[in-house]
Amino acid sequence: MxxxxxxxxxxxxxxxxxxxxxxxxxxxxxxxxxxxxxxxxxxAGVIERVVAVLNPAKAGRSVKAIITVELERHGEQYVRRFLDMAAKEPAVTQAYSVSGATDALLMLRLKDMEELDALTERLFREESNVARYYTTFVIRTGKDTTEIPL
Amino acid sequence: MxxxxxxxxxxxxxxxxxxxxxxxxxxxxxxxxxxxxxxxxxxAGVIERVVAVLNPAKAGRSVKAIITVELERHGEQYVRRFLDMAAKEPAVTQAYSVSGATDALLMLRLKDMEELDALTERLFREESNVARYYTTFVIRTGKDTTEIPL
DNA sequence: GGTGGCATGCAATTTTATTGCACAAATTCG
DNA sequence: CGAATTTGTGCAATAAAATTGCATGCCACC
Missing domain, CATH: 1.10.10.10 (Winged helix-like DNA-binding domain superfamily/Winged helix DNA-binding domain)
Incomplete structure (x- = not known):
């Protein structure tokens, strides 16, 4: 290169x-x-893919939210299970396990609040492994790019 | 549509x-x-752009980190100023102002820890408006896509 | 100083995108 | 309800772009 x-x-x-x-x-x-x-x-796989990037508002998904998650049991297999579940949700664009006080972080692209309600209902129901979660909303976007500097 | x-x-x-x-x-x-x-x-702008998505590891940026920021002064102009400064950093891929306990959230793509050190030095120096900040690292990625569901 | 491997440019070829046109479907309006 | 208008469609011709073979030049390594 x-x-x-x-x-x-x-x-x-x-x-x-x-x-x-x-x-x-x-x-x-x-x-x-x-x-x-x-x-x-x-x-060589340096270029992974070529994709079209849509305008979120014009695609009907203008609400961006972030959920940080604390699990009951923190073992690797539990974290993985949670990430897999989250990854299946179309509204979830990024799902990470993270270091620090919480176990996971989800980035969401939502149509409206109802969708958020339905999603949290699915991901954080009683029998799930989630101890608590914190939802924050994106107010303003200063930057949002896929570009990796070289 | x-x-x-x-x-x-x-x-x-x-x-x-x-x-x-x-x-x-x-x-x-x-x-x-x-x-x-x-x-x-x-x-119509529904398709905003078409881009190549690189493999982060093969592009030499395998460390992903998230920084949540609490500002001294929370006024809109201060938030905007901080976001603008953050957006100028090539390692910052996403920069948002958010609701909740903190004011801003940055998503980073880093080469190594030195780069993180240099970046925090630049963004959070004494005379900046940042009261405190929390750095967390992405351990595992369950999902990372630009795709918006329709 | 020679030799093999690799990247380059040119030009021919193939593939793909683009456009004009006539027609069909859907919508508007009288 | 039906005519007019707009909008979308497929076909075929044309233009543009990607792709390939080939000969040459450049380095790195003997």
Whole structure:
């Protein structure tokens, strides 16, 4: 991964819909060379996938919420079980087990409060392993990107 | 936005590198019709962008951390100023102001601990408006997607 | 100083996206 | 209820883009 690869990755992280010829010109390569590099980065798994990113509001999911979770039993298998359950929820975009005072953190994309109610009902019902959970809402977004700096 | 648009958006959120003809076949449309729908979704801003998603480990950023921040002064302009400062940091992938006990939450993508040290030094120096902050690390990732359910 | 491996550019080829057009479906309006 | 208008569709032709073979150049390693 040399300087040119990094430039390409940065550009593709910002806009993967550009034509190969366009990218090639920007990094100073011929289209064929450029394409082969991108192919190589794909094959190597550096580029994991290419996806469309939607506007949340226009997709009808403008509410973003964060739930931190404290489990009854903290063993690895219990944490994993909880994460698996959370991951199955379409409204859950990120599900992590974390260090510190709580065990897990969920990031949610919601249509409305009803959806949050239904979701907490499913994830934190009586017979679940959840001791307590804290819900916070995102008021303002200063940044939200998938871009990884190189 | 009918049923077909939603199907297209779901497919494109999962893999935007597929050919138009391929997508068209899957949703049961002709290539031209399919293309025009995607174009319309782009023009309407429902599709905000198309990006390459990198493998964090292979891009040299395997440490994910979350910082919750409590500010000295909580006024809107102070919150905004802090978010702007945080947003400028390349290692910060998400920066939100939130409801509840703390004022802001940052999601980080780090190379190593040194980088975290340098970053906290920059964001939480003496003359900053930050009263206290809590750092937690992501141990395990159960889910991490950009996909918004429709 | 030679040699193998790898990346490059060019040009030809193939694949894919794009557009004009005629028609069908749905919606609006009289 | 039916005509008019808008909107969406498929087909086929065209344009654009990606992809490949090949010859050359560049390094790293003998």
């Amino acid at each position: 040399d300087r040119i690869d990094k430039r390409l990755l940065t550009l593709l992280q910002q806009d993967a819909s550009r034509t190969n010829a366009d990218l090639a010109a920007e990094v100073g390569l011929s289209p064929s060379s450029c394409l082969r590099r991108i192919r190589r980065l794909n094959a | 009918d049923r077909i648009d939603k199907r297209l958006l779901t497919l494109l959120q999962q893999d935007a590198s597929r050919t138009n003809a391929d997508l068209a076949a899957e949703v049961g449309l002709s290539p031209s019709s399919c293309l025009r729908r995607i174009r319309r979704l782009n023009a």
